[in-house]
Amino acid sequence: MLTVTNPATGKIIQEIEPDSAKSVESALEAAQKRFISWRQTSFAERADLLRAVAGIMRKKVEELAPLMTQEMGKPIREARGEVEKAAWCAEHYAEHGEAYLAREEIGSDATRSYVQYLPLGPVLGILPWNAPFWLAFRFAAPALMAGNTCLMKHDPHVPACAKAIADVFEEAGAPPGLFQALRIETPAVEAVIRDTRVRAVSFTGSARGGAAVAAIAASEIKPAVLELGGSDPSIVLADADLDKAAEVLTLSRIINAGQSCIAAKRLIIEEPVYDAFTEKMQARLAALKVGDPADPATDIGPIARADLRDELHRQVSETVKAGARLHLGGKIPEGPGFFYPVTLLSDVTPGMCAFNEETFGPVAVLIKTPDEKRALELANDTPYGLAASVWTGSERGEAIAREIEAGQVSVNGIVKTDPRLPSGGIKKSGYGRELGPHGIKEFVNAQQVWVGPART
Template sequence: MLKVIDPTTGKDLHERPVADAAQVERILADAQSAYRSWQYTSFDERAQVLRAVAALMREDVETLAPLMTAEMGKPMREARGEVEKAAWCAEHYAEHAERYLATQTLASDATRSYVQYLPLGVILGILPWNAPFWLAFRFAAPTLMAGNACVMKHDPHVPACAEAIASLFERVGAPEGIFQNLPLQTPEVEAVIRDRRIRAVSFTGSDRGGSAVASIAASEIKPAVLELGGSDPCLVLADADLEQAADVITLSRIINAGQSCIAAKRIIVESSVYERMLELLSERLGRLQLGDPREEDTDVGPIARADLRDELHRQVEKTVAAGARCLLGGTLPTTPGFFYPVTLLADVTNDMAAGCEETFGPVAVVMRADSAEHAVALANDTDYGLAAGVWTTAERGEAIARELEAGQVAVNGIVKTDPRLPSGGIKRSGYGRELGPHGIHEFVNAQQVWVGPKQ
């Protein structure tokens, strides 16, 4: 059974059955059967399905959002926003997929030669708990619009969210089997990856999980897209607008209780403005309301699981023991649930736990840099390379972006995912891209066609 604990109370919430061998076989067989016809549908036909699903999500936002709040503790305001963003993703690919996959004519010795983009088959999406609806549609919208069928193996801690996502397709009358929920415990996924009907894998999660998935997929000679963890730097230079930077960094760090791969995690501040930036961050972080995510005035909800909170607290305690200053938070609450206070650590270095490990929670880590060049060096001194932010003049920020080892960089703004723009990492943050025109090209066959006679 998939057993869920309410992170707000620490009590059992509900449980769902795991698919048995017969159900797994039926799901994969149905997906393969659905693909055989779905691959020949027009872009307009596919778009009609995605638009209908998006409209239903917007209509049912007050039913869907509370599922996230209950299962993983997302504050209600953020949960509503996530449903709306997932709908936007579906609408974006419904509108733009045909242009993104337009046939490309290339000159050669042929009478005509070109590349056309054809679907691959059944694609497996292995998803985490921290953004159940958004990550499902980030995977599914481009994949379906390319003509593939989708099988979604969601995280075991959000089974009600997974069921609701799959039911959206059923409720709009989508062709049976093109999108299916596969409820499994994580160890059972390997056999599905290896199944001959699965043609590629999209994985979002930890670098350790990504390494395992990549190894299995590679052994079967199957492509994979990996969006993994990050220890994302945010550089604040002396010529930055400090007030605006503090506002945006605070928001970035505490969205989803800090449980975001692309959140600003290492705030690297040039020495001349270091103490002032600490003051600004302390003021803003100190005003945030920690509490029941069902309440509209809550800014920061609980950590999703007890083990995740324990790991976060270990990182904080180890970092303070190594010499960092704890300016806010850092103490485990005694109240029920898996809450962790908004925490601000200063004077952190890259050899401390919170400086070199991914911190998944509302913990802001601030580092001092002697110069802009030193800030870049600190930013790149990590095994990760998912995203980064820079606060300085626009021209200087664009120049620094070229020096940062990250898959995406925001200059004077928040790092975010956007259906219009590609997202992904380098180094241990993964490979491949999702979203934008690049994302839809990950799971297609770029087929070269040469038409004679030879010229």
């Protein structure tokens, strides 16, 4: 049974029977059948569909956004923005997908030789709850534009979001089998990955889940893209614009109640500005409003599930017990729902829980560093390698970026995902890339074509 709990109230709002084995089989067969015809469509036809999907989403923002607020607690302002961003992703690939997959002429001993990018077949997207619309389109828009069909296995806690996404494709005129939502429980996923009709897998979620998916896909010799967790560092050096850094890093830390893989999690501050920066962060964090995610005035909604809040509180409590200083928050509030206060920890050091583990919630962690060299050592002292930011002079920041072990680095700006730019991690943050020209090439056959006769 798929059970949906409103995290703002803690009450069950829906229970849904999972898809039967017969329904899953029908979906797989439909995806394979549709691929045979969809792969023959022109880029213009694929683009027309994606534009139609985006147009419907923009018109229905006020219907779609509240689904996220109800099912996973996203503040309504952020939910509206997520729907718009998902529509942008569809429009971006409609506009640029053909150019991204343009044939590449490569000289050889052939009369003519080139690489062309051809679709693979049905692609399975296994998605988490924290950005239900954005992550669906980050997976589906490039895959569809490349000529693949899509099977979306969304998180069991956001079934209404999953259905709404599938409904938008249907309303836009997508042919049967092109984009389908599978409402199945986690144990049923392995059989879908192993099915011979599924040709590739995209997974976003925890490192543990990613390892399991990767092992299954690899055993079937299928490509996979993994976007996993992160303990993302942000280095603030003494020559940084402290007000701007504090403003942006506050936003980065609390978007989606801090439940974001690319949020700023470990703020590494150079010693001469450490105290001043701590004061600026505390003032900004203290001004934020935690409350009903349906209220447009709310900055931070609830944690998505009770177990996730309990885990976050354990991390905070153990870090304080180990010697970190607690400036704000740190206590589970009374009342319904899974709310957690904005929390600020300073004087965190390697070995403490909040340094070593990914914190998925509105918890800012400040770490003091004597200089740039040590800042880099601290930034890279993590099994993860998803994203990072550097705050200093631009030229110096670019040089530092080369030394950071992460798939994405922002210099004097917020870390974000953008349809125009590739996103992904290294180390235990995963492999492969999504978005941009790199993302659309993950699930294609880069076919080499050699045309004779050979040149002498």
